[in-house]
Amino acid sequence: MSLSFLSLIGTSRRRAAWLLAEASPFARAVTRGTTLLAANTAYRVLAGRLGREGGIPPEQLLAGEIGNVETLSRLRALLPLGRAVQEDFPLELGDDFMPLRVTGMLVPGRRDWVIWDIQEMPDNAAALIAVRQQRDELAAFIDNAPVGLYSVAPDGRFLFANRTFAAWLGLQPEQLVGGSLGLSDVLQHGEGREGEAMKPDWEGGEAKLKPVKDEKGDVGKAGLRLVSVSQTAIPDPEGHPLRYSAVVHDLGLELRQRGTLRPVEAEFRRFFDQAPVGILVLDAAGTIREANAAFAGLCGRDDWLGQRLAALVREEDALALTRHLVALRRGEIFGRPLEVRLAGPHERVVEVFAASSAERDDGQSAQLVYLVDTTEQRSLQTQFHQSQKMQAVGQLAGGIAHDFNNLLTAMIGFCDLLLQRHQPGDQSFADVMQIKQNASRAANLVRQLLAFSRQQTLVPKVLDVTDVLADLRNLIGRLIGETITLTMTHGRDLGLVKVDQGQLEQVIINLAVNARDAMSEGGELKIRTLNYHVDRATELGAETVPPGDYVLIEVSDTGHGIAPEHMAKIFDPFFTTKAVGAGTGLGLSTVYGIIKQTGGFIHVESAPGQGASFRIYLPRYRPKPEEIAASRNEARPDTRDLTGRGLVLLVEDEDAVRAFAARALRNKGYTVIEAASGEQALALPTDQLNRVELLISDVVMPNLDGPSLAAALRQSRPDLKILFISGYAEDSLRSSMAKSPHVNFLPKPFSLSQLAGKVKEVMDAEPPGGNRPAA
Numbered sequence: 017m018s019l020s021f022l023s024l025i026g027t028s029r030r031r032a033a034w035l036l037a038e039a040s041p042f043a044r045a046v047t048r049g050t051t052l053l054a055a056n057t058a059y060r061v062l063a064g065r066l067g068r069e070g071g072i073p074p075e076q077l078l079a080g081e082i083g084n085v086e087t088l089s090r091l092r093a094l095l096p097l098g099r100a101v102q103e104d105f106p107l108e109l110g111d112d113f114m115p116l117r118v119t120g121m122l123v124p125g126r127r128d129w130v131i132w133d134i135q136e137m138p139d140n141a142a143a144l145i146a147v148r149q150q151r152d153e154l155a156a157f158i159d160n161a162p163v164g165l166y167s168v169a170p171d172g173r174f175l176f177a178n179r180t181f182a183a184w185l186g187l188q189p190e191q192l193v194g195g196s197l198g199l200s201d202v203l204q205h206g207e208g209r210e211g212e213a214m215k216p217d218w219e220g221g222e223a224k225l226k227p228v229k230d231e232k233g234d235v236g237k238a239g240l241r242l243v244s245v246s247q248t249a250i251p252d253p254e255g256h257p258l259r260y261s262a263v264v265h266d267l268g269l270e271l272r273q274r275g276t277l278r279p280v281e282a283e284f285r286r287f288f289d290q291a292p293v294g295i296l297v298l299d300a301a302g303t304i305r306e307a308n309a310a311f312a313g314l315c316g317r318d319d320w321l322g323q324r325l326a327a328l329v330r331e332e333d334a335l336a337l338t339r340h341l342v343a344l345r346r347g348e349i350f351g352r353p354l355e356v357r358l359a360g361p362h363e364r365v366v367e368v369f370a371a372s373s374a375e376r377d378d379g380q381s382a383q384l385v386y387l388v389d390t391t392e393q394r395s396l397q398t399q400f401h402q403s404q405k406m407q408a409v410g411q412l413a414g415g416i417a418h419d420f421n422n423l424l425t426a427m428i429g430f431c432d433l434l435l436q437r438h439q440p441g442d443q444s445f446a447d448v449m450q451i452k453q454n455a456s457r458a459a460n461l462v463r464q465l466l467a468f469s470r471q472q473t474l475v476p477k478v479l480d481v482t483d484v485l486a487d488l489r490n491l492i493g494r495l496i497g498e499t500i501t502l503t504m505t506h507g508r509d510l511g512l513v514k515v516d517q518g519q520l521e522q523v524i525i526n527l528a529v530n531a532r533d534a535m536s537e538g539g540e541l542k543i544r545t546l547n548y549h550v551d552r553a554t555e556l557g558a559e560t561v562p563p564g565d566y567v568l569i570e571v572s573d574t575g576h577g578i579a580p581e582h583m584a585k586i587f588d589p590f591f592t593t594k595a596v597g598a599g600t601g602l603g604l605s606t607v608y609g610i611i612k613q614t615g616g617f618i619h620v621e622s623a624p625g626q627g628a629s630f631r632i633y634l635p636r637y638r639p640k641p642e643e644i645a646a647s648r649n650e651a652r653p654d655t656r657d658l659t660g661r662g663l664v665l666l667v668e669d670e671d672a673v674r675a676f677a678a679r680a681l682r683n684k685g686y687t688v689i690e691a692a693s694g695e696q697a698l699a700l701p702t703d704q705l706n707r708v709e710l711l712i713s714d715v716v717m718p719n720l721d722g723p724s725l726a727a728a729l730r731q732s733r734p735d736l737k738i739l740f741i742s743g744y745a746e747d748s749l750r751s752s753m754a755k756s757p758h759v760n761f762l763p764k765p766f767s768l769s770q771l772a773g774k775v776k777e778v779m780d781a782e783p784p785g786g787n788r789p790a791a
Contacts, residue, residue: 033129043134046123047073050171053129062134065114066107068194074118074132075175076194078105089175089259093252095122095130104137153292154369154386159189162283164243164264170257172198172216181264184241185228202228206242216260220247222267242267251347294366294387302326302341305382314387316360325385330357337368344370345383355390365394420458421743422670424765427455429676432768436683459765476514476614478639481545481567482506488521492528492541499538500531507546511567511636519610526607527571527630534575534628544570548633556619556633565636566616572629578622586620658772659685660779665705667691667713667725668741673764677712677741680768681775694720698728705729708736710779715742726759735783739774741766758784 033046033054043059045052052073055063060070068077075092078084087103094101100121107114117137123129158165164181168174174192182189185202192202200214206222214223225241247262288295294311296304302324312318315328325341326334333356340354353367369386431452438445485504493502513520524543531541548568554561578586587608607630611618615635622628664686668674671692678688689704691697694717711729713722726738743764762774 040133045074045132045134047130047132048126049128050075050169050173059134072194074134078107078116078118089250091118091120092130093258095120096252096254154388157287157291161287164266165262166192166264167259167261168199168216169259170216172200174198175259184225184243184264184266187228197228202226203245217249217257218247220245220262293389296325296385296387298325298341298383298385300345300383302338311387314364314366314389315358316364328359330359330363333357340368341370341383341385353388363391364389365391417743419743421764422673424455424459425743426670426672426676428452428459428765428767429673429680429771431455433676433679433683455765476516478512478514478637479517479520480510480512481520481569481634482510484517484520485524485543485545488524492525492543495525495528496532496541500535501540503540503542505542505544507544507568509547510545511547511565512639513567513634514637514639515614515634516610519614523607523610523632524569524571526604530604531571531573531575531628534573534577539574539627542570542572544568544572546570547636556617559617559619561617561633566633567636569632569634570629571632572627574627577624577626578620578628579624583620583622587618658769658776660776661685661687662709662779663687663689663707664710664712664775665689665691665697665700665708667694667697667711667717667722669693669714669717673714676768677771680771684772684775686775693717694722694725697725706733708733710737710739710775712739712741712775715740737778737781737783739778 038044038056040056040058043056043062045055045059047053050073052071055070063070063072063077066077075088078088084105084107087105091101091103100119102117102119105116105118107116115137117135119133119135121131123131159179161178161180164184165176165178166174166181167176174195174197177189177192179189182192185192191197199216202225203214203223204226205212205214205218206224221244223243223245225243244265244267245262246265247260249257250259250261252258289309291308291310294308294314296307296311299305304320304323304325307320312320317328320328326338329337337354337356340352353369355365355367358364358366366387367390369388371384431448434448435445435452438448485506489502489504496502528541528543535541546568548566550561550563550566552563587604608618611632611634617633619631619633620628621631664681666674666678666681666688668677668690669692674690674692678690681688689700689708691700694713697713698720708729711726713725715722722740722742726736726740730736730738738759739762740759741762741764760774760778762771766774
């Protein structure tokens with residue numbers, strides 16, 4: 017680019033600048049020093065949207081806000097390093113918010129020529145809004161401080177002025193920043209130097225604010241005001257003055273009425289102490305000399321005076337903070353925030369903003385530091401990342417469960433077939449039982465994994481919690497050992513619940529095992545049930561329990577309790593305080609997943625050395641008479657005759673599962689037609705399909721899935737009975753199964769008796785009514 021550009025310069029500099037500006041798809045401007053040489057159409061449109069003229073350079077276009085002055089100065093200071101520099105600017109546009117990304121680059125061979133590109137960045141809006149809100153609070157504090165503040169360029173142009181300083185002149189800040197007035201137009205020397213011209217690089221001292229005039233007369237309405245100016249030069253990386261910043265004190269008011277100084281100091285102290293961010297003053301050694309109430313609240317201690325700030329942060333952040341503050345004092349970096357964690361029981365995350373050092377009235381060096389609390393924002397980011405991880409793990413768990421459940425179905429099924437040929441006295445009988453029992457354990461592990469990700473298939477039924485706990489008493493007693501006393505207290509007239517019995521038993525067992533591990537030297541495990549009524553929405557920790565009737569199950573122990581810092585993490589997956597190899601960290605997360613999927617709530621109360629109490633709130637269920645009868649029938653031993661007759665179409669893409677299911681049903685007296693896919697099933701002869709009484713189909717299959725196959729068959733056979741089988745969670749299949757109403761479901765893995773029993777139940781039921789095609 018440099019060769020073509022230099023060739024253009026030889027003919028016309030203005031023409032070259034115009035061509036460079038128009039060549040950009042973004043808003044582009046070309047400047048020489050502080051003079052705008054050219055700007056493209058997009059730049060002029062942007063200036064119009066901001067309510068400014070298109071003929072001003074980017075520094076004036078964007079410098080109308082307090083925080084942007086420092087950023088623009090830093091950006092221009094980095095340009096001589098020979099590379100493109102970039103900064104993000106949050107700007108207000110009426111009621112809207114405009115995030116801009118500004119890139120600056122020196123033109124090769126032309127040290128004072130700069131190409132500026134300005135691009136809107138809507139994706140950065142959320143992050144910039146959060147930063148902007150914090151910055152606006154600080155900006156409002158600075159803008160209304162009881163002292164005047166300004167910053168000027170080396171040529172005297174105002175880069176920033178707070179509202180206090182502008183008000184002393186009878187103006188608004190925007191009339192100074194970006195306007196035609198310079199420092200010499202508003203200030204004149206005092207101390208006998210009234211006739212001397214005011215230069216931007218003066219050393220500071222006593223001065224007077226002048227009445228501001230233009231060609232039409234007075235612009236401002238203020239008269240002469242005696243002030244004291246403390247001015248500091250801010251250098252660029254090469255040591256040249258980049259800008260001059262000053263603090264202006266009103267001496268006239270003090271001289272006229274010294275008694276009014278105390279209220280002013282009190283007002284400043286109020287602003288200082290009530291600022292929404294932590295503000296402190298450090299000396300040259302980084303020791304705290306003064307701080308406001310917000311800082312004391314952040315650090316959670318009252319002995320901060322005289323302490324080094326680096327000693328109040330986490331040890332691993334102390335070195336980085338010390339280096340950051342030293343670099344700021346030396347002017348090596350400009351306004352860049354640093355994130356650190358404060359030490360103490362309540363870990364607070366803060367962003368540190370600091371200014372370069374300045375000399376106080378006593379001659380000592382001082383540095384002003386601001387701490388902005390970002391703990392909640394960081395926590396929300398962490399929760400968001402954790403939820404993304406959990407979603408990914410849940411999807412992985414569902415995929416693994418599907419394939420694994422197919423394998424377990426075949427293993428358990430063929431074991432059942434083998435057990436039909438071997439009596440308990442056979443040597444092979446014990447071997448086959450071992451295989452089946454281990455396969456059943458594997459099935460429980462899959463259910464636990466799905467419970468952890470809240471995707472397991474639930475088979476809810478009406479239960480009396482008292483009966484469930486009575487059946488578990490002996491098992492729990494063996495699990496906790498002889499050194500722990502088990503006490504069960506059952507509530508009177510306890511309500512019924514509708515839950516998956518196996519999952520509820522797993523919840524109780526997991527809590528009992530956790531309590532056992534917390535009582536290594538013995539103790540007491542109490543399990544209590546009672547009816548519980550909630551009149552209005554009640555806060556329990558981070559959850560809200562809606563009004564209604566609940567059955568409360570309380571599991572409490574006398575163990576070592578849970579540390580306060582662990583209370584918020586105990587239900588997190590893989591979090592454990594046990595030794596390596598002693599726990600997986602899935603026990604309580606599984607409990608939480610099951611309870612939430614059941615529609616209940618769980619709350620824990622604990623303190624170190626005082627044990628822990630887990631309270632489970634399950635919605636009370638008021639069953640219909642037929643549900644109570646069905647629950648009683650299920651409680652009786654299954655002595656039904658599972659044989660039957662009829663033509664069954666079995667569609668399953670897993671060969672081993674299909675082979676087992678076909679053999680099992682044929683052994684029970686059914687005629688079975690097998691198909692390895694939905695397409696193969698539809699290709700069967702029409703007369704054969706018309707005689708099928710029951711379709712047993714896997715739900716998830718390549719190309720044509722089970723619900724689509726069922727819908728196709730029911731177009732001609734609306735009375736066809738359907739039984740879906742799947743290793744996926746039932747909840748995740750409801751949308752797919754909705755295409756085939758009046759269907760039954762059997763989750764994998766299943767045993768021979770479970771398959772035969774379900775088929776018998778469906779075959780004995782009434783066929784679907786009506787001739788309405790499936791949706």
